[in-house]
Amino acid sequence: MVKTASKNIRHLSITELEQYFEAIGEKKFRAKQVWEWLWQKGAQSFADMSNLSKDLRQKLGDNFFLPAITMDATQYSEDGTIKTRFKTHEGHLCEGVLIPTDSRNTACVSSQIGCSLSCRFCATGYIERKRNLDFDEIYDEVVLLNKESEKIYGKKLSNIVFMGMGEPLLNYKNVLKAIERITAEDGLAMSPRRITVSTAGVAKMIKQLGDDQVRFKLALSLHAANDTKRNEIMPINETNNLKAIVDALNHFYKQTKNEITLEYILFNNFNDSKKDADELIKIYRQVPADLVNIIEYNPIDFAKFEKPSEERMSEFMSYLEKNKVNARLRHSRGKDIDAACGQLANKG
Template sequence: METKPNIRQLSREELGKYLTAAGEKPFRAGQVYDWLWLHHAGSFEEMSNLSKTLRERLSADFSLPALRVDATQHSADGTIKSRFRLPDGHLVEGVLIPTATRQTACVSSQVGCSLSCRFCATGFMDRKRNLSFDEIVDEVALINRQSQETFGKKLTNIVYMGMGEPLLNYRQVMRSIERITSPEGMAMSPRRITVSTAGVAKMIRQLGDDKVRFNLALSLHAANDKKRSEIMPVNDNNNLKALTEALNYFYRETRNDITFEYILFRNFNDTLKDADELIRLYRQVPVKVVNLIEYNPVDHTPFAKPDEAQVTAFMQYLEKHRVNARIRHSRGKDIDAACGQLANK
């Protein structure tokens, strides 16, 4: 069976050429484009200012494969986790994290993940496929709609911290950000977007070469190679020296914010010796802030959360050595929506 081309893969110019050839006036291209990227129409039928004939023609010539919300869970702290069904039946999760000052969408870039980080629920899933740019934009649009319906507020921030490694789906992630920041789309400032990576040095350098305008977060979680490789196999080919050089290159080329994400695991990376190693690394990279993240329990992992006294001691030691650090209390734990917990349960 022949599959129809996805209309959202067309540029505005390509759409214009198609419509002109179909005998339509030039302004129709703008109308269709707005339906696709401003109103995020889920079907041609929704495009109410187009004639029935044109809607039928578009439907005959193109597909409009949109994400659907398959299930939602509401946390006691206001966090909303959504499971999205992709047009081919695969599932991914996204999270809306509301605070007093922000409405943040946490989005996925892959179905599953190939990096197998030992503390992350997604890491126990196989990577099925990459998301296309329009599927990622759909996630953001649907979470933005949730935010407006539930809290009466639009999204203020987006983090690519859901399922998958964004830099291993480089082209589609970049295209999704292009669309989200476009004046013809959601017009969000790239400064309000953060892409999180487990540390793919070559692609961090590529971000620098591409002069991107969004922020970067490195999932660090251990500041020596032996420990990091133990929990993050990606470190075997992307060690801390390679990452330090790549991050410095990224900063020189873009001047964008860099964050270190550091989950504290009991009796693994939570001693003052670990803090010393983190301080040494912090001084080698222009890091804006170190986020200390509380560990969220995940099935099949040997890790546990340190007690509060240990976390406080670690934090105070960093502050004493003039490290700009903050403790991030995870949200949505009661619905498996917190950092490291996304697994399509």
């Protein structure tokens, strides 16, 4: 009978690895070698671990598996944005995006395969959620996008945003564990201040982030500043209304003092009037937000929404600025390869 390895080696702690090597009569330092391959050198298989003997690599393969995410397809935008479709060990697909600017190279990563929230304007919301990504798979996305950044642009990632496929706070433990590994000295050693987690508004878990004293930034995908309109485009609002979200964001800030950003996509003749701006200003004044990102809408096949005219967007921005709102109009990158905000749908 053939024994099938069932334990993911990256789910072991360094101590557990040391115990394994001692149990098979190997020196304890082998654990550190393997740990470096897993978390710093980006090994995608045991065969990559070139400073281990062939016999030892065979033993690892017999006892553990290493289900690393691989790059399945890559698309290059005219504006320099790179979209990568990743494949999991069992063949599921998710996407990540590398967004380069003069001052930073940002990785936009996914936390789930598909999404369960069904936001009406988002392509991912029309894909069934297959499963959560494990923390090591999220870590792989960052490692692979970092390699792309170094290969194409000659510099490492400077920032990470959890704004890809899925709702990060519905995969809470894996997202936090991934960030722990990304920020660890024996991981990618990235500052948590350079990481932003975006949520559609899971109030209970926003409060939990505060209680867990996380050190990364938080972004709320707001997109409508009254409950009626938000219910229409974001069904999650029916169980997490704006009052609950405002309370949760205030709790988060009180506990962490971390930066909060409000994200607001403008939809033509839906949330782009002066009245809508007034409602947005009201929310902004109830929350300790550093910034409101006004985002131009990127049309998708399934949705009826349209982008407002440049003039209408400019008027909306001017009104916010006149009312002392720290707002920035964000032009989306990678639209020509369906890599822009709300467009990720494994079309590749």
